[in-house]
Amino acid sequence: xxxxxxxxxxxxxxxxxxxxxxxxxxxxxxxxxxxxxxxxxxxxxxxxxxxxxxxxxxxxxxxxxxxxxxxxxxxxxxxxxxxxxxxxxxxxxxxxxxxxxxxxxxxxxxxxxxxxxxxxxxxxxxxxxxxxxxxx
Numbered sequence: 001x002x003x004x005x006x007x008x009x010x011x012x013x014x015x016x017x018x019x020x021x022x023x024x025x026x027x028x029x030x031x032x033x034x035x036x037x038x039x040x041x042x043x044x045x046x047x048x049x050x051x052x053x054x055x056x057x058x059x060x061x062x063x064x065x066x067x068x069x070x071x072x073x074x075x076x077x078x079x080x081x082x083x084x085x086x087x088x089x090x091x092x093x094x095x096x097x098x099x100x101x102x103x104x105x106x107x108x109x110x111x112x113x114x115x116x117x118x119x120x121x122x123x124x125x126x127x128x129x130x131x132x133x134x135x136x
Contacts, residue, residue: 002084004070004074004083004087007091008087010091011090022053048104051101066090086121093117096114
């Protein structure tokens with residue numbers, strides 16, 4: 001398996017893990033009866049539980065783009081040091097982003113820098129694909 005596909009697979013596994021952590025945190029904060037029920041009413045959750053929900057939602061926003069770009073690169077046989085590095089950089093920045101966001105760390109805008117690092121990593125893979133297609 002190519003490294004880029006492995007990074008995409010790990011990102012796909014991170015999404016349900018992130019959902020489980022967020023759901024467990026919400027159930028702990030609001031009570032397991034609420035967590036196992038229909039959840040018609042949203043209780044006042046602590047900030048850390050809200051941040052875990054937002055971390056998961058943010059991951060779900062970027063995951064389809066990353067997987068799509070990696071799959072297109074694989075179909076076109078675009079595979080080099082740049083795409084491998086960018087795929088692992090994306091994975092690392094998204095994992096760190098999740099921790100920084102969940103912990104509420106605002107030091108030096110670290111969360112924002114990690115987010116843009118992941119966007120740049122996706123862009124690097126997309127750029128290599130566009131170069132292969134002769135569009136860049």
